[in-house]
Amino acid sequence: MLATAIIVFREVLEAALIVGIIAAATRAIPGRNRWLAAGVVAGLAGAAIVALSTERIAELASGVGQEIFNATVLGIAVVMLAWHNLWMSSHGAALAASARGVGGEIRDGRRECSVLLIVVGLAVLREGSETVLFLYGIAASDGGASWSMLAGGLAGIAAGIAVGYAVYAGLLRVPLRWFFTATGILVLFLAAGMASQAARFLIQADVLPSLATPLWDTSALLPQTSIPGTLLRSLVGYEDRPAGMQIVFFVLVFVVIGAGMKLLNNAPPQSVRKQATS
Amino acid sequence: MPSVFRFASAIALATGLLAGTPAFAADDEFKLVIESHKFQPAEVIVPAGKKIKLVIENRDTTPEEFESHALNREKVIAGKSTASVFIGPLKPGRYEFVGEYNENTAKGVVIAQ
Numbered sequence: 441m442l443a444t445a446i447i448v449f450r451e452v453l454e455a456a457l458i459v460g461i462i463a464a465a466t467r468a469i470p471g472r473n474r475w476l477a478a479g480v481v482a483g484l485a486g487a488a489i490v491a492l493s494t495e496r497i498a499e500l501a502s503g504v505g506q507e508i509f510n511a512t513v514l515g516i517a518v519v520m521l522a523w524h525n526l527w528m529s530s531h532g533a534a535l536a537a538s539a540r541g542v543g544g545e546i547r548d549g550r551r552e553c554s555v556l557l558i559v560v561g562l563a564v565l566r567e568g569s570e571t572v573l574f575l576y577g578i579a580a581s582d583g584g585a586s587w588s589m590l591a592g593g594l595a596g597i598a599a600g601i602a603v604g605y606a607v608y609a610g611l612l613r614v615p616l617r618w619f620f621t622a623t624g625i626l627v628l629f630l631a632a633g634m635a636s637q638a639a640r641f642l643i644q645a646d647v648l649p650s651l652a653t654p655l656w657d658t659s660a661l662l663p664q665t666s667i668p669g670t671l672l673r674s675l676v677g678y679e680d681r682p683a684g685m686q687i688v689f690f691v692l693v694f695v696v697i698g699a700g701m702k703l704l705n706n707a708p709p710q711s712v713r714k715q716a717t718s
Numbered sequence: 719m720p721s722v723f724r725f726a727s728a729i730a731l732a733t734g735l736l737a738g739t740p741a742f743a744a745d746d747e748f749k750l751v752i753e754s755h756k757f758q759p760a761e762v763i764v765p766a767g768k769k770i771k772l773v774i775e776n777r778d779t780t781p782e783e784f785e786s787h788a789l790n791r792e793k794v795i796a797g798k799s800t801a802s803v804f805i806g807p808l809k810p811g812r813y814e815f816v817g818e819y820n821e822n823t824a825k826g827v828v829i830a831q
Contacts, residue, residue: 447818494781495796503802506793570783573794577780577819644791646769646804653807654790665787681790 441592444578448571448596454674455483455567456604458630459560464611465528465623466556479557483564490569491576507645513562514638520559521631522697525624527552529704571597626675628697633677635693636686643683651684752776752795755820766810766830775800782824786815789828806830 459480466472490497490509497505531552571593578589614622642648659680664673672678677690746768751758755778764770776782779797786792789808795801805813808830817824 443821447821494794495799498794498796498799498801503800506801570794573781574783574819577782580780640790644793644804646771650807653805653809659787663787679790681788683790 441588441595444589444592445596445599447574448593449599450596450670451567451571451574452597452600453603453670455563456600457607457674458563460604460606460608461611461623461626461630462524462556462560464608465524465620465627466552467612469552472553472556475553475557476560479560480564482557483561484568486561486565487568487572490565491572494569494573501645504645504647507641508647510566511638511641511645511647513566514634514641517559517562518631518634518638518693520555520562521627521634522693522700524552524555524559525627525631525697526700526704527555528620528624528627529701624701628694628701629676631697632690632694633673633675636677636679636682636690639686639689640683643685648685651688653683654681655684655687657681747771747773750774750826752778752782752817752824754778755782755817755823757815757817757824757826760826761829762826763829763831764806764808767807769804770806770808770828772803772805772828773800774803781819783818784815785818786813786828788813789815791815792818 459476463472463476466476494506497509499505501508575590575593578586578593611619611623611626639648643650657680662672662678662680663669664678664680669678669680679686746765748762748764748770750762750772752774762772772784774784774793774795776795776797776799781794781796784791784793784795784801784803789805791803791805793801793803805828808828810831811829813828813830815826815828
């Protein structure tokens with residue numbers, strides 16, 4: 441039961457952390473709860489469909505369909521997170537202001553909401569489909585679907601969601617002055633980490649060269665299967681044995697989005713920012 | 719597809735590899751079979767410094783996830799289906815892998831030399 445709980449926990453954790461961070465990062469956007477919920481529901485539905493079509497997806501693209509699919513999902517998520525961060529960089533000040541009750545309607549909040557719906561949906565879809573497959577495997581195994589294992593699965597889901605919620609609640613306690621900077625940096629790392637994962641899938645599919653396997657090995661020092669390693673992996677994309685190409689992707693996405701954020705951040709009128717952060 | 723033949727060839731492949739003969743290594747493709755939540759062979763010897771294609775056949779009806787932190791790979795293999803995973807080029811050494819959905823029984827190791 442414990443083994444089952446741990447496996448499910450690992451899968452759920454990543455999605456839960458993404459949902460938690462996105463939920464925090466968009467706290468000031470009106471009606472974001474409905475969009476988040478819609479994202480989770482759409483993601484769950486998608487996860488069931490993906491799990492059911494595992495075999496068909498795998499057969500696409502001469503046997504590497506799963507890798508291409510995962511890399512595509514991750515790629516879309518990276519673009520959406522980039523868009524989110526750039527949008528926040530140019531609207532963050534106004535949002536901070538409105539969050540403090542200074543007022544101000546956010547016009548394109550709607551488009552931003554659909555972006556976060558997609559990000560949340562994709563995160564749930566990707567991790568959810570593996571959880572569905574795993575639980576299906578337990579239920580269908582000839583040893584009999586033991587209730588204790590299914591209970592373990594549910595415990596894993598609950599624990600993953602709890603950690604995601606803890607991160608969300610923790611982020612909300614960050615003083616508003618630093619809040620959007622903090623969530624912006626977290627989202628930036630999320631995007632870079634996803635780009636690195638996408639690269640790994642493309643290497644696995646033999647679409648990209650690995651450049652170095654691995655570039656470094658810190659598995660003795662900080663294994664990615666340990667609890668701190670798992671958290672770092674989910675939050676900043678830490679890997680103990682990454683391929684060189686993954687780091688190229690990570691750095692590239694990090695620098696491009698980071699530069700864009702900086703550029704937009706300096707652009708809006710300083711008076712609004714001052715007012716919001718004072 | 720005569721699965722007995724495939725099983726026999728997997729065994730032959732395993733023994734051939736264990737004996738160190740490069741008979742099947744021509745295109746650097748190595749076969750693994752998952753049966754009753756176990757990998758066969760549980761030990762795959764591959765050449766170091768070369769890109770390797772692992773072809774994994776899952777004969778169980780339940781899905782399995784080939785996962786290896788050492789190789790930095792994960793791939794879901796549906797029940798009764800075959801999947802390929804590219805690994806390497808590897809430095810000489812042992813690289814453990816598991817079937818994540820049945821970690822207690824599904825264990826194996828890639829040995830690069």
